[in-house]
Amino acid sequence: MSLSGALSNALSGLTANSRAATLVASNIANATTESYGRRTLELSSRAAGTSGGVMIGGVVRNTDAAVIADRRFSDAQSGFANDMQSFATRIETLLGESDAPGSLNSMYAAFENALTAAASDPSSTQRLKTVAHAAQGFATTLNTISDSIQAARTDADRSVSAQVSSLNTGLARVRDLNTAIADGATRGGDPSSLMDERQRVIDEMSAIVPLRAVARDNGALALYAGSGTVLLDPSIHRDPVEIGFQPHDPVTAYTTLENGFLSGLTIDGKAINSSNSGLLGGGTLGAQLQIRDTVAVDMQGVLDGVARDLVERFGPGGPDGTLSTGDPGLFTDGGLAFDPTNEPGLAGRISLNALVDPEGTEVWRLRDGLGAATQGAVGDASRLLGYSDALSDLDVPGSSSLGSGASSFGGHVTDFIAAVSAARVRADGEQSFTSARHTALKELELSKGVDTDAELQDLMQIEQHYAANARVMSTVDDLMQTLLSI
Structure with a gap:
């Protein structure tokens, strides 16, 4: 040489x-x-x-493309489980522990106990006022729970809007990075930094919707949702799809996706299945749609059913014989008689009849009847005992959301609390499982990354x-x- x-x-x-x-x-x-x-x-x-x-x-x-793909799917599953667990915990916390002051169960127990105490001394105005306060407190608790459920649905609707915006922005950025990477490769440059940024952008979107990345020519990537829906594929079309959504603020018990008052998702202007089992389900976007359109709607339905059962037990035909058909009973629908065709949102409107306002002077009507012209015998406890019996009677509920089995009113309250608690327990279990799997995949991905000891040897x-x-x-x-x- x-x-x-x-x-x-x-x-x-x-x-x-x-x-x-x-x-x-x-x-x-x-x-x-x-x-x-x-x-x-x-x-x-x-x-x-x-x-x-x-x-x-x-x-x-x-x-390692295979590990990254699995981790991205895990991002979506973990995000879904976290959001569902947060919602279940939020509602369970709102109901409160059974023996905690202000909880739904304790407020109902206070109402029951107040009726019993008043029946033992119906002449006591103070005990009658205690009944009125307890009844008003229980109705207010139902109002608060209903308002909080609708607030959670409103938050979910806002979250869907924000996530759709993030998806559209992210897809556009991936498109631009695909172009920049292809240009860099053509010029013989090093596009690694651009690839890092593209991976970061895709990772940000992977919790919203489960994503699959498929390699295309010149270092470009195509993105597909977990359902197989094309989101971006430069071999088909340069531009990504446009995901559409119209927020609605505030969301109320009257507004649902089913009745058309709330927006669903669209892809390039075409409506798609907007449930978690739809084309863009499986991640945090699906979780928020599930909360807004299914879980919270069902929960509100049961709560409205509980409120309706309470209204009907104390309405005309119940223990108060002074009421005529069409009269508001002890519990009213915003001060009016309840209309069975207007059940949605009743838990947010239920209120104590103003005739027995605890701050007023006519609490004697609890003893003598809401429609009584004058006070009756102060020692007559029959109507107060009738109220207690009305709560414990095994009746078939008028609301289909409570099922068709006969139950006491207390049974409906207990079932509602138990259902919320069971949902939270299930959500905890799912969250623990997905979190453990996500952690394992994340660690596996990191293990295939930079090993500083090996780098120092090199x-x-x-x-x-x-x-x-x-x-x-x-x-x-x-x-x-x-x-x-x-």
């Missing part, structure tokens, strides 16, 4: 060593950076007929190779100086 050939050989090695050292430094600096792909240098021998040496083929970004080898090439160049320099001095 000639001296110039040896010099060229060593120079190519020094160039490769310098580039490799830069990549190792970048790997170590970004060892904990999300979405960073470990870089390695692609080297090959120079073509035959040359003086030898190495040629840099490019920078390779090392990732750096030591690079240093040795650099020193060897430098020694060759120094030797060639000495030989050339010797030749020149002859």
Whole structure:
């Protein structure tokens, strides 16, 4: 080998060593950076007929596509479970622990106990006022729970709007990054940083909707929802789909997707199934739609059924014989008689009849009847006892949301509380399972990322190779100086 050939050989090695050292430094600096792909240098021998040496083929970004795909699906499943658990916990906390002051169960118990105490001394105005206060407190608790359920639906509607906006923005950014990566690859540049950014953008969207990425020409990626729906595919069309949604604020018991008052999702202007089992379900977007349109609606329906049962037990035909058909009973629908065709949202409107306002002077009507012209015998406890019996009677509820079995009013309250608690327990279990799986996949992904110990070992080898090439160049320099001095 000639001296110039040896010099060229060593120079190519020094160039490769310098580039490799830069990549190792970048790997170590970004060892904990999300979405960073470990870089390695692609080297090959120079073509035959040359003086030898190495040629840099490019920078390779090392990732495990299969692990990333599984982790992204886990992002969506974990996001769905977290949102459902948060909602279930929110409602259970609102109901309160059974024996906690202000809880639904304790407020109902206070109403029952107040009726019993008043029946033992019906002449006591103070005990009658206690009944009125307890009845009003229980109705107010139903109002609060109903309002909170609708507030949760409103929050879910806002979240859907924000997530749809994030999806559209993210898809547009992936499209632009696909273009930039393709341009960089065509010019022979290193698009690794752009690929890192693209992975980060996709990862941000993966909790909203389960995503699958499919490689296309020139380093581009196509994105598909877990259902197989095309979201972005440059081989089909340059632009991503446009996901549409119209928020509605506030959401009330009257407004549902089913009756057309709330917006569903669209793709490129075409309506799609907007449930969690639809084309874009499976992640946090599906969870918020599930809360807004199914879980919270069903919960409101049961609560309205409980309110209706209470209204009807104390209405005309009940223990108060002074009431005529069409009169509001002890519990009213916003001060009016309840209309069975207007059940939705009743729990938010139920109120104590103003005739027995605890701050007024006519609480004696609890004892003598809401329609009584004058006070009756102060020792007559029959109507108060009738109220207690009305709560404990096993009646078939008028609301279909409570089923068709006969039950006491207390049974309906207990069943509602138990159902909410059971939903929270199920949500806890699902959250624990998805969280454990997500953590395992995340750790597996990280294990295939940057290993700083291995990078430092590589750096030591690079240093040795650099020193060897430098020694060759120094030797060639000495030989050339010797030749020149002859």
